[in-house]
Amino acid sequence: MVASDAIGSEAQFDAVLVGAGIMSSTLAFFLHELDPEMRILIIERLGAPALESSSAINNSGTGHAANCEFNYTPSNSDGSLNISKAVAINSAFERSLELWASMAELGKLSPESFLHCLPHISFVWGESNIAFLRQRYRNLSLKNAFQSMEWSEEVEEIKEWIPLVMNGRDPGQKVAATRVSRGTDVDFGALTLAYLKELQLSGAVELRLSTEVVDINRPNGKSWRLSLVGNRSEYYVETPFVFLGAGGGALSLLQRSGIPEGKSYGGFPVSGQWLVCNDQSLAAMHNAKVYGKSAIGAPPMSVPHLDTRWIKGKRSLLFGPFAGFNTKFLKNGSSFDFFRTIKLSNALPLIQAGFKNTDLINYLLGQLQLDHSDRINALKEFFPQANSDDWTLSIAGQRVQIIKMTKDGGTLKLGTEVVASSDGSLAALLGASPGASTAVSIMLEVLQSCWSEKMSTELWQQRLKKLLPSFGKELVSDETLLGKLRHRSNSLLGLR
Ligand SMILES: Cc1cc2nc3c(=O)[nH]c(=O)nc-3n(C[C@H](O)[C@H](O)[C@H](O)COP(=O)(O)OP(=O)(O)OC[C@H]3O[C@@H](n4cnc5c(N)ncnc54)[C@H](O)[C@@H]3O)c2cc1C
Numbered sequence: 044m045v046a047s048d049a050i051g052s053e054a055q056f057d058a059v060l061v062g063a064g065i066m067s068s069t070l071a072f073f074l075h076e077l078d079p080e081m082r083i084l085i086i087e088r089l090g091a092p093a094l095e096s097s098s099a100i101n102n103s104g105t106g107h108a109a110n111c112e113f114n115y116t117p118s119n120s121d122g123s124l125n126i127s128k129a130v131a132i133n134s135a136f137e138r139s140l141e142l143w144a145s146m147a148e149l150g151k152l153s154p155e156s157f158l159h160c161l162p163h164i165s166f167v168w169g170e171s172n173i174a175f176l177r178q179r180y181r182n183l184s185l186k187n188a189f190q191s192m193e194w195s196e197e198v199e200e201i202k203e204w205i206p207l208v209m210n211g212r213d214p215g216q217k218v219a220a221t222r223v224s225r226g227t228d229v230d231f232g233a234l235t236l237a238y239l240k241e242l243q244l245s246g247a248v249e250l251r252l253s254t255e256v257v258d259i260n261r262p263n264g265k266s267w268r269l270s271l272v273g274n275r276s277e278y279y280v281e282t283p284f285v286f287l288g289a290g291g292g293a294l295s296l297l298q299r300s301g302i303p304e305g306k307s308y309g310g311f312p313v314s315g316q317w318l319v320c321n322d323q324s325l326a327a328m329h330n331a332k333v334y335g336k337s338a339i340g341a342p343p344m345s346v347p348h349l350d351t352r353w354i355k356g357k358r359s360l361l362f363g364p365f366a367g368f369n370t371k372f373l374k375n376g377s378s379f380d381f382f383r384t385i386k387l388s389n390a391l392p393l394i395q396a397g398f399k400n401t402d403l404i405n406y407l408l409g410q411l412q413l414d415h416s417d418r419i420n421a422l423k424e425f426f427p428q429a430n431s432d433d434w435t436l437s438i439a440g441q442r443v444q445i446i447k448m449t450k451d452g453g454t455l456k457l458g459t460e461v462v463a464s465s466d467g468s469l470a471a472l473l474g475a476s477p478g479a480s481t482a483v484s485i486m487l488e489v490l491q492s493c494w495s496e497k498m499s500t501e502l503w504q505q506r507l508k509k510l511l512p513s514f515g516k517e518l519v520s521d522e523t524l525l526g527k528l529r530h531r532s533n534s535l536l537g538l539r
């Protein structure tokens with residue numbers, strides 16, 4: 044196919060965002076609010092937005108605030124707990140709530156369409172797990188952000204919190220739990236659609252569906268040229284700014300861009316599966332997200348949890364995720380995805396990371412061998428009276444974990460990372476957890492990296508403060524500010 048070289052003004056945009064998931068839609072919202080004149084194009088390879096990781100059934104829908112997830116409080120080598128990540132994630136999620144509250148106040152978002160208040164509970168059994176949870180509770184509850192966390196070892200009390208988890212349990216088993224009542228379940232797919240609807244209504248953003256970005260380069264050293272394939276022949280668009288919010292597709296596009304900052308990155312895909320129960324009477328008996336302790340080697344998204352979910356407004360129960368391995372980088376991707384991203388520049392880090400993470404590989408191999416009854420047995424550890432017939436298997440999204448070269452050689456990173464070119468003309472988002480919950484903070488990071496000059500102007504600062512009244516202030520140490528902010532978010536978002 045021969046593509047035309049002539050680029051008309053209709054093919055030129057101030058910003059092009061690849062992928063119509065939660066990340067690009069959050070960034071598009073910010074860019075439009077900061078500069079309503081900006082011409083923004085979002086390109087999506089599938090026929091609708093939010094069909095990959097941002098779709099509610101493809102992720103856990105936990106508003107990650109580190110209330111209940113053990114992997115955000117890892118143990119130090121001396122046995123103490125490191126809570127810095129938990130504190131940072133809690134504050135980042137508060138930022139997300141702050142933005143959504145402002146949008147609700149402006150009439151741009153209906154909280155009930157994507158957000159539900161739901162207790163976040165950590166639940167464990169066995170002496171060593173109870174000791175770990177107690178230490179986690181003691182350390183976190185000293186911090187402003189976690190002061191409302193409750194602790195219990197009382198069977199009757201925990202039964203009140205989570206009857207499905209306690210009924211039928213061996214009365215001799217020692218258990219413990221913590222609870223944060225102000226937790227959330229978030230339908231990130233519905234939120235993505237709400238952002239995009241708002242942006243399209245304002246005419247600010249063009250959304251091009253069923254169109255894939257197949258290449259990206261900078262022929263004149265200034266603007267980026269993106270090659271697109273849709274329902275017509277290959278064609279181009281040009282822009283001074285590109286955001287690769289392509290989820291699992293971001294790594295290969297980053298590699299194609301050729302920016303030196305992206306050179307040594309690789310990706311390792313982990314797939315997921317849920318057990319889903321749509322029985323409304325059972326769903327009505329469980330009102331929490333209940334996180335347990337993960338198995339050795341399990342990646343963060345594989346910490347088992349039994350969750351109440353609201354997907355497209357319908358209540359259900361989800362248990363999992365069970366992890367697995369295939370070589371796709373997107374759920375709707377190709378089995379060649381992994382192999383296409385192996386380059387001379389990242390082969391060594393990939394091999395080194397493989398050798399360092401044999402626990403993870405063994406864990407994934409073990410998960411691949413599970414059948415329905417194994418999964419039901421795992422569920423019964425959380426829900427002893429579960430009936431196999433009530434649960435069906437559903438495929439979750441793909442997560443591409445980052446592998447990068449560090450001073451310790453190739454290393455597997457379990458977080459998210461913004462990789463930006465030194466001139467700020469391109470940024471890519473790589474990685475997985477905590478993901479969508481912290482999209483607001485991550486996109487602020489993209490703005491700081493790529494639009495730093497404009498971000499320091501009075502105008503952009505004012506506009507940001509309208510959306511995020513506490514912008515520029517430190518939430519972690521300021522108890523009064525955090526209290527005020529939570530009060531505002533609670534009342535505007537209906538979090539009780
Ligand atoms: C099993 C699982 C559980 C999770 N649980 C949680 C959770 O509880 N809480 C939480 O906050 N986060 C969770 N996450 C993470 C969260 O889902 C992601 O961080 C988030 O959805 C990523 O959004 P995104 O916009 O970057 O990617 P996506 O939603 O994947 O969107 C990327 C889009 O880019 C498109 N695309 C890709 N390549 C191209 C191309 N070349 N051209 C055009 N379009 C392209 C794709 O089709 C897709 O629509 C979970 C993820 C998984 C997989």
